[in-house]
Amino acid sequence: MHVSHLTLHDFRSYAAAEVALDPGVTAFIGRNGQGKTNLVEAVDYLSRLSSHRVAGDAPLVRAGADHAVVRAAVVRDGRTAVLEVEINPGRSNRARVNRSPLPRARELVGLVRTVVFSPEDLTLVKGDPSDRRRFLDDLLVLRTPRIAGVRADYDRVLKQRNSLLKTAGAARRGSSSQEAALSTLGVWDAHLARTGAELLAGRLELVAELAPYVGRAYATVARGANRDDAGISYRPSLELDGVADRGALTEALLAELERRRGDELDRGVSLVGPHRDELLLTLALGGGEERLPVKGYASHGESWSFALALRLASYDLLRSDGDDPILVLDDVFAELDTGRRAQLAELVADAEQVLVTAAVGADVPEVLAGARFTVSGGEVRRDG
Template sequence: MHVSHLQLHDFRSYADLDVALEPGATAFVGRNGQGKTNLVEAIDYLSRLGSHRVATDAPLVRSGADQALVRAVVVKDGRPATLEVELNPGRANRARINRSPLPRPRELLGLVRTVVFSPEDLTLVKGDPSDRRRFLDDLLVLRTPRLAGARADYDRILRQRNSLLKTAGAARRGGSSAESALSTLVVWDAHLARVGAELLGERLALVEALRPYVGKAYEAVARGASRDDAEIDYRCSFELDPATRDPAALEERILAELEVRRRDELDRGVSLVGPHRDDLLLTLGNGDLRLPVKGYASHGESWSFALALKLASYDLLRSEGDDPILILDDVFAELDTGRRQQLAELVAGAEQVLVTAAVPEDVPEALAGARFHVGDGEVRRA
């Protein structure tokens, strides 16, 4: 799988852009702030309908414009398809395949898959649990696009249930009748448990599938490490038998825990049980001596673990289908010479690798290929 053509209209800093791409390695080189990352961000947006840099679409639309357009020709098994998304902040986005409108933009998901390495990846190790949950859920959707619907449903249910908890909690404290609110809460409990069980089961299965790839990747990018040094485990918001995978059993377990935590939830006005409270536990060490990466690992170990998570994602996706498009966004400037060379050699065999760098010297020899100069609002073949 690779992108052979990219067109942008009012996306980030580009009023209009039309650039042809090739399989193999391509480097976009230019000073910081010239728009290199905007190019790869657009391709990644088509993969997951979101940015790895910002949480909303509004910053993606060029200042002064009402909407933006991202269009790319994606070649899979020798067959091209034109994918496009029209970004309309404050209104519904629109998507098309080969110029034909889609009922919902998320039907694009799975048609192009990307794995992005960027300086922001360090938040996977040093950031909040929400960063690691997002990492898992983005990977889930890349593997199984239908789960985008379950993810959206869960977020909607969670918002509705939290609003109801605030209402019911206030009614209890004010002495007024909360019977109606509590009765409605039971209905939302059932919704949260059903959809939450689906997400929880998929996450548990994903962590199990990803675990061996993480160890292998960490061994490859960390000097002197073995594949047993790096471990990942799923930390649930309540006690759960790690072997439990059956959706019905997970749903029952969530419902039971909701009942136990009912008073706490009403007092605090938030949902305290479910996948939105879980975390991905990252540890380093051997045998019984294992420590969480966050708070204990050095900067170099943290970078190596973050890279291992992304490289493991790539290897897992690759084992299940087409090569994802690899995006290395200003990563090499953050790495020492040894790690830089190791990473380049590991990914050089990908069908398409897109690299951004401030100076040509940051692009390793193993990724020599097509090169574009980015500056003054233009993208020119070097």
């Protein structure tokens, strides 16, 4: 899979841009603020309908414009499809395939797959649990696109249920308004348990599949490490005791919601569900056999190696599904020491398509020699 042509209208800093791309390695070189990352961000947005840089869509639309368009010709198994998304902040986005509108924009998700390495990846290790949950969900959606709808439904139910908990908790105990809120709460409990079980089951299956890839990837990028040093595991917000099928997970969530009802009313928030779960990252440090949490125990270099391992593992897992995802290396080489820089370059050099951004051409390892574009003043010019 690769992108053969990228078209932008009012996306980020570009009023308009047309870029023809080839398989293999393409590097975009330019000083900070010239727009090189905007190009690869657009490709990644088509993959997930979200940005790896910002939480919302508003910053993606050029100042003064009311919407942006990203269009890409994507080649897969020798056949080309044109994917397009119209980004409308505050309104529903629109998506098309070969100029035919899709009923919902999220049906575009997964038609092109990307794995992005960026300086922000360190937050996967050092950031909040929400960063790691998002990492899991993004990968889960790429492999199983229908989960995008499940996640959207869960977020909607969670918002409604939290609002109801605040209303019920604020009402005087025994009042008619609290009784009405509590009776309605049972309906939202059922919705939360059903959608939560679907999301939880997907995450549990994903972590089980991803774990061996993480171990192998860490051994590759960390000097002197072996595949048993790095581990990932999933810690849910309730005791599961081996429960994994969706029906049993739904019942387990309902029981835990009932058990925590008093605490939730006191605090006015939902305390049970996938939004409270954690992806645990552990390392065998200092030659010991016991694994310790990466966050708080690992050095800066070890943390970077683990972050790279998570991305490489994602790439290898997606590749095992039968498709080469597009690899995006966004300003990542400037953050790595010489050894990790060379190692990462060797590992990804045989990918079907690699898109690299760098402030200085010398930051791109020689093994990733390929097409080069200079990005300056909003213009994208192919070298040579």
